[in-house]
Amino acid sequence: MENEDFSSLSEKKLKKLIRETHMVLDQLTQELNQRKQDKQHEEINHIEEHFDEASHNLGNLKIFIQKVFAEMTKDK
Amino acid sequence: MLFRLFQWLLVLLLIYLLITAVGMIGSGFKGASKGHATELFAFATNPFMGLIVGVIATAMIQSSSTVTSIIVGLVAGGLPVEMAVPMVMGANIGTTITNTIVSLGHINRKKEFRRAFAAATVHDFFNLLAVAIFLPIEILFHPLQKAAGFLATPLVGGENMSVKGLDFIKPLTKPVIAEFKTLAHMISEQGASVILIIFGIFLIFMSIIFVGRLLKKLMVGRAKRIMHGSIGRGPVSGILSGAIVTILVQSSSTTTSLMVPLAGSGVFRLKQIYPFTLGANIGTTITALLAATAISGDHAILALQIALVHFLYNCSAVLLIFGIKKLRRLPLRGAIWLSRLAAEKKIYALVYIVGVFFVLPGLMVFIYQLVE
Numbered sequence: 001m002e003n004e005d006f007s008s009l010s011e012k013k014l015k016k017l018i019r020e021t022h023m024v025l026d027q028l029t030q031e032l033n034q035r036k037q038d039k040q041h042e043e044i045n046h047i048e049e050h051f052d053e054a055s056h057n058l059g060n061l062k063i064f065i066q067k068v069f070a071e072m073t074k075d076k
Numbered sequence: 077m078l079f080r081l082f083q084w085l086l087v088l089l090l091i092y093l094l095i096t097a098v099g100m101i102g103s104g105f106k107g108a109s110k111g112h113a114t115e116l117f118a119f120a121t122n123p124f125m126g127l128i129v130g131v132i133a134t135a136m137i138q139s140s141s142t143v144t145s146i147i148v149g150l151v152a153g154g155l156p157v158e159m160a161v162p163m164v165m166g167a168n169i170g171t172t173i174t175n176t177i178v179s180l181g182h183i184n185r186k187k188e189f190r191r192a193f194a195a196a197t198v199h200d201f202f203n204l205l206a207v208a209i210f211l212p213i214e215i216l217f218h219p220l221q222k223a224a225g226f227l228a229t230p231l232v233g234g235e236n237m238s239v240k241g242l243d244f245i246k247p248l249t250k251p252v253i254a255e256f257k258t259l260a261h262m263i264s265e266q267g268a269s270v271i272l273i274i275f276g277i278f279l280i281f282m283s284i285i286f287v288g289r290l291l292k293k294l295m296v297g298r299a300k301r302i303m304h305g306s307i308g309r310g311p312v313s314g315i316l317s318g319a320i321v322t323i324l325v326q327s328s329s330t331t332t333s334l335m336v337p338l339a340g341s342g343v344f345r346l347k348q349i350y351p352f353t354l355g356a357n358i359g360t361t362i363t364a365l366l367a368a369t370a371i372s373g374d375h376a377i378l379a380l381q382i383a384l385v386h387f388l389y390n391c392s393a394v395l396l397i398f399g400i401k402k403l404r405r406l407p408l409r410g411a412i413w414l415s416r417l418a419a420e421k422k423i424y425a426l427v428y429i430v431g432v433f434f435v436l437p438g439l440m441v442f443i444y445q446l447v448e
Contacts, residue, residue: 036343037308043343044303050337051292051330064180068422 083290090287094363095370096249097279098149100256102371102379104272105153117155123162123215124444127207128437130166135433138329140171141363142284144386146277148364152371152379157221161214164364164386165207166437168357172200173433174329175353178336186419188340193425194415195339195346199332199353200432201407201414206393220392224384225377232377246372284363288327295324311351315394318355328360350408354394361387 006014109116134143144167151160179196182189214220260271299321306317322331332353338344364383371379397403418425 033308039343040307041304043338043341044300044307047300047303047334048296050334051296060181060183061177064183064422065426067183068426071422 080294083294087287087290087294090283090290091366092248093279094145094283094287094367096252097276097283098145098152098367098370098379099246099249099253100272100276100279101146101149102152102375103253103257104260104269104276105150105155106375107269108273109154117159121159122441122444123159123211124437124440126159126162127166127169127211128441130163130168131170131433131437132166133163134167134170135173136170137281138171138174139281139284140167140328140360141326142281143167143170144361144364144383145280145284145367148367148371148379148383149276149280151382152373152375154375157225157378157382157385158218160382161218161221161385162211164382165211165214165389167386168390169200169203169207170433171329171360172196172203172332173429175199175332175336176429178333179340180425182337182340183422188342190415190419191342191346192336192340193418194411195336195344195349195353196332197414197428198346198350198407198411199356201410202350202354202393202397203357204432205397205403205406206389209396210389210393220385220388221381223388224381227384227388228377228380232380249370280367284326288325288330291325292330299324306352311398314348314351315355315358315398318352319359320355322356322359323362326363328356331356331359346408346411351398354398357390358387358394361390 006017009017130143130147133146134140137143144164147155147160147163147167151157175196176193179189179192182192210220256275257268257272260268260275263271302317302320302324306313318331321334322328325331335344335349335352339346339349361383364386365380368376368380368383397407414424414428418428
């Protein structure tokens with residue numbers, strides 16, 4: 001697309017192309033946003049699992065401290 | 077259906093226990109301090125000491141609702157509101173440790189950890205910024221205390237000074253408090269008031285834990301609907317849904333922790349998580365307001381005042397910090413910067429947790445004493 005030569009096109013044609021490109025861009029953005037939102041809805045549907053995950057936090061702390069010490073000894 | 081009804085009855089019973097427990101603390105503290113609550117809490121005349129008490133107590137038990145309810149009980153027992161305000165602010169900071177610890181669960185996957193840690197610490201940075209702005213102003217001019225007092229006065233009236241329209245609370249809680257008082261006297265005649273406070277703290281702690289667990293099961297469907305509804309609707313909707321979900325599950329730690337894995341997976345962006353956590357700050361204030369309904373008598377107005385301070389503080393912080401673009405960006409920038417550092421070297425995350433929740437409050441007390 002970037003190597004295409006537009007010099008032969010009339011201004012009218014160019015304007016039409018720009019309009020169409022804008023429309024396609026809007027549609028693509030809309031599609032991308034829709035996909036993102038679908039993923040978010042999907043994630044919310046599994047919220048019970050996240051509730052469980054959120055309640056096991058002290059185990060996280062223990063694992064994290066072990067990792068920190070492992071990283072520190074590795075660096076030495 | 078019958079089981080669900082039983083669960084709802086259990087929720088009501090637990091809320092009743094929470095309210096009764098706050099009354100117990102108030103009554104016990106009044107008895108223990110014998111009108112000398114100010115002397116008993118002399119150490120908290122230093123507002124930074126009050127702040128550190130709030131931070132550490134909440135960080136230890138991981139429930140700001142429990143701590144603020146206890147504070148309401150203490151104010152009802154004679155603790156001056158002025159001393160209690162920094163404690164409430166501290167509880168706001170202390171509660172953020174829970175979602176930070178939850179984010180540590182993503183430690184094995186670097187990118188995921190970076191996102192999860194940023195989602196957790198954006199709440200920390202916001203609450204730290206709120207204290208940095210509001211605490212000095214409150215120490216100097218007491219605007220929150222005054223505004224809460226102004227709002228509490230018309231709500232509390234009548235001869236017995238109980239909350240208008242909620243006069244039925246005292247007759248409901250009084251018999252149980254009396255039973256616990258008798259029990260405390262049976263255990264120790266001299267230490268009965270202290271034992272009553274311990275009973276109260278234990279009951280608040282247990283009722284908040286169990287009510288939270290029950291509401292999580294009962295309200296998960298409604299919480300889902302609210303969250304589905306807020307997707308793609310901007311930050312105000314995020315704040316509102318964060319507040320409502322927190323009211324439904326009666327725990328800001330739960331809602332803010334819930335956001336961490338959602339951010340970690342990359343499905344939700346930090347900018348979307350941020351308003352939701354601010355809503356959680358507002359939603360959590362309902363517990364202290366509920367707790368304040370337990371108090372009648374001379375200190376009813378003060379108990380409601382401190383609960384309203386909690387509410388006004390969180391609302392004002394959201395309005396001010398989130399309302400001003402430059403201020404709004406600070407917690408985001410702080411969280412992104414710190415999460416990048418922590419993802420590279422995990423020791424930074426540890427230094428941050430120990431520093432913010434334990435060392436920094438201590439340092440502030442030390443500096444304040446030096447200045448004094």
